[in-house]
Amino acid sequence: DSGVTQTPKHLITATGQRVTLRCSPRSGDLSVYWYQQSLDQGLQFLIQYYNGEERAKGNILERFSAQQFPDLHSELNLSSLELGDSALYFCASSPQAGRGSYNEQFFGPGTRLTVL
């Protein structure tokens, strides 16, 4: 158990809908990351937040957005869902964030999203 929790574990929805995935980082971790794991794209970095502010962006679609709240939990919002958005979404956390230094990321168990 990494200490990172994600809810829900599974989510089934229809095309065009909007969903919210939630992540609670390890106690004391200030940085949160979101990753998408899909069959065709593999494991991709989406976005990083540090202490409530966006830190880095990866291959995140405009239909997707995220935020980190004052209590440091994070939410990933996916809207206008398409079949291709079906994937496993991982959250990870690390104590700090810093360019050029190493911050070990601890991964949650993931949320499996199925879009029908």
Add this chain to the structure above:
Amino acid sequence: AQSVTQLDSQVPVFEEAPVELRCNYSSSVSVYLFWYVQYPNQGLQLLLKYLSGSTLVKGINGFEAEFNKSQTSFHLRKPSVHISDTAEYFCAVSDPWNTDKLIFGTGTRLQVFP
């Protein structure tokens, strides 16, 4: 841009046999290198990492990896595998402009048979 290539999508092996999972990366600057393991229905767990120093890195569960700068490789090895090592293994490299951003390979499925 950095990229990671895992040459084998699947590696079948018998229990107690040695195994090597191959990983090559492309980068013109120094990067950090990682191997993660994903057991069924679980998140990713860090096996080992190379940040600097000794090119032979030892990790958890008896795994080790060797960083080879000239061949831009970071192959993962274990001298004797167990059934419990059956999992998906991901090689990753850090983005040199933001070392928190990890770029993953496509994964190698290690299947250990009795």
